Amino acid sequence: MAGLLEGKVAIVTGAGKGIGKAIAEAYAGEGATVVVSDIDEGLAKETASGISGASAIACDVRSEEQVKSLVDQTVAQHGGLQIMVPNAGIGRPVPLLGMDYEEWRAVTSVNLDGVFLCIRYGAPAIIASGGGAIVNICSITAQAGTPLIGHYSAAKAGVMSLTQTASVELRAQGVRVNAVLPGFIETEMVTSVKGDFERLLGFPDGQFDQVIAMKQGRYGTAQEVARMAVFLASDRSSFSNGSPFVLDGGCRASLL
Amino acid sequence: MAELEGKRALVTGGAQGLGRAIATLFVERGAKVMIADIDEAGAKVTADELGESVRAVSCDVTVSSDLEAAVQATVDAFGGLDIMVNNAGIEVVKPLFHHTEEDFDKILAINVKGTWLGMKAALAALPQPGGVIVNMSSLAGLGGVPLFGAYSASKAGVVQITRAAASELRPTGIRVNAVCPAFIATAMVDRLKPIVSEIVGVPFDDLAAMKQGRVGTPEEVAEMVAFLASDESSFCNGGAYVLDGGLQAGML
Numbered sequence: 001m002a003g004l005l006e007g008k009v010a011i012v013t014g015a016g017k018g019i020g021k022a023i024a025e026a027y028a029g030e031g032a033t034v035v036v037s038d039i040d041e042g043l044a045k046e047t048a049s050g051i052s053g054a055s056a057i058a059c060d061v062r063s064e065e066q067v068k069s070l071v072d073q074t075v076a077q078h079g080g081l082q083i084m085v086p087n088a089g090i091g092r093p094v095p096l097l098g099m100d101y102e103e104w105r106a107v108t109s110v111n112l113d114g115v116f117l118c119i120r121y122g123a124p125a126i127i128a129s130g131g132g133a134i135v136n137i138c139s140i141t142a143q144a145g146t147p148l149i150g151h152y153s154a155a156k157a158g159v160m161s162l163t164q165t166a167s168v169e170l171r172a173q174g175v176r177v178n179a180v181l182p183g184f185i186e187t188e189m190v191t192s193v194k195g196d197f198e199r200l201l202g203f204p205d206g207q208f209d210q211v212i213a214m215k216q217g218r219y220g221t222a223q224e225v226a227r228m229a230v231f232l233a234s235d236r237s238s239f240s241n242g243s244p245f246v247l248d249g250g251c252r253a254s255l256l
Numbered sequence: 257m258a259e260l261e262g263k264r265a266l267v268t269g270g271a272q273g274l275g276r277a278i279a280t281l282f283v284e285r286g287a288k289v290m291i292a293d294i295d296e297a298g299a300k301v302t303a304d305e306l307g308e309s310v311r312a313v314s315c316d317v318t319v320s321s322d323l324e325a326a327v328q329a330t331v332d333a334f335g336g337l338d339i340m341v342n343n344a345g346i347e348v349v350k351p352l353f354h355h356t357e358e359d360f361d362k363i364l365a366i367n368v369k370g371t372w373l374g375m376k377a378a379l380a381a382l383p384q385p386g387g388v389i390v391n392m393s394s395l396a397g398l399g400g401v402p403l404f405g406a407y408s409a410s411k412a413g414v415v416q417i418t419r420a421a422a423s424e425l426r427p428t429g430i431r432v433n434a435v436c437p438a439f440i441a442t443a444m445v446d447r448l449k450p451i452v453s454e455i456v457g458v459p460f461d462d463l464a465a466m467k468q469g470r471v472g473t474p475e476e477v478a479e480m481v482a483f484l485a486s487d488e489s490s491f492c493n494g495g496a497y498v499l500d501g502g503l504q505a506g507m508l
Contacts, residue, residue: 167505167506168508217493220491228492236480239473239500240480242500243499243500243505244498246492247492247495249491253420253422253495
């Protein structure tokens, strides 16, 4: 049975691990030729080696030069580009009043500037290839203030806004732009900072998991995010453009 | 792709339009479908056209016993119910203060109460965990729309009861989500085109092209519903998923 992304070329940034890796795997499973991109070249190569037909290209999404080169190399190697997934992101809990400007810049430059650069250089290649989709990996923290990750949350809100503008500007050229807004997903990014959240919020050990259980029922999985990313990259979502696609187990559905 | 293989679905308002497209795609993906519609003859014709995996039942969604009977008919025909699609709805298109009291009561009764009654009836049969409810809202449920005042209020109501149901049912493992399409090529939109054109003063198709690129298709809405009905969306709950070609995203 033909996959949903048969014949498409896709770039996934931050694909060495976590959600990006799951998306790269899912895309390849649906027939896409995937470029696994990561700032950590070794990790990108390791992940790509486990995915049929995938290749690895190192890229620091904060660098205009490197993002441009990532797109150019992809087009040179595979003859085009139909799908761009700006997924690379970082985050760690820091209270606003303890946050130095360098920390703010570090997170916003990867999470927001990086998405801008991927759109800025990815979209022309997609247009030149006859159209396609950009799937921005955003977060439910784009929709509400999130204590201790003010930089992350603001950058993600910026990504949502950028998604909307890009969707309207690029519509006539056949590029759909949507955003995936996961809740808390069981990835290293989240599990590695649970203790910091608990310490900074004055929670007892283990309370973070209880809060997640109360708000979302459970943690989501990277594979669940990847299935949404498949849907949004595929023709099955052909009339969706500029919208937030939340998957959070019901967290945002309740004010409580 | 047979992602709904073996699933048993009930689609209200399934005789035509979006409901028919949903039933059609569900069958393609391997599901069995009960079409419930107030237009019994239309439901039977559609069911016959879609083949032996589809049955029809008469149903007025403002009547709780009709919905209970439709759920029972699904269980009797297919041995169970896995997916409830509350799709039946009507429109009223006129300036807000030209709505009659009857308009207001009727649209809220069908679009909001009908969705609530559909969810309630389905709970008697949906598996826990694993049952899925998809409610048909509208982009109008997420933003104000001139000429669609009561419709918009009713569809906002659908979004909010979707959210409440999602939160309350989460411990049971039943997921509830809403779909919010903009203008889609259906008989409903054909009916409102001349009204909108006249009152707004811009030909409908030009307005649609400017705001949403083009008019969407029922098949595109059906794809979103199928995604939410399948295990592909296992972490989606209480969401309102938009298909509008970019209408809501743009300020201009």
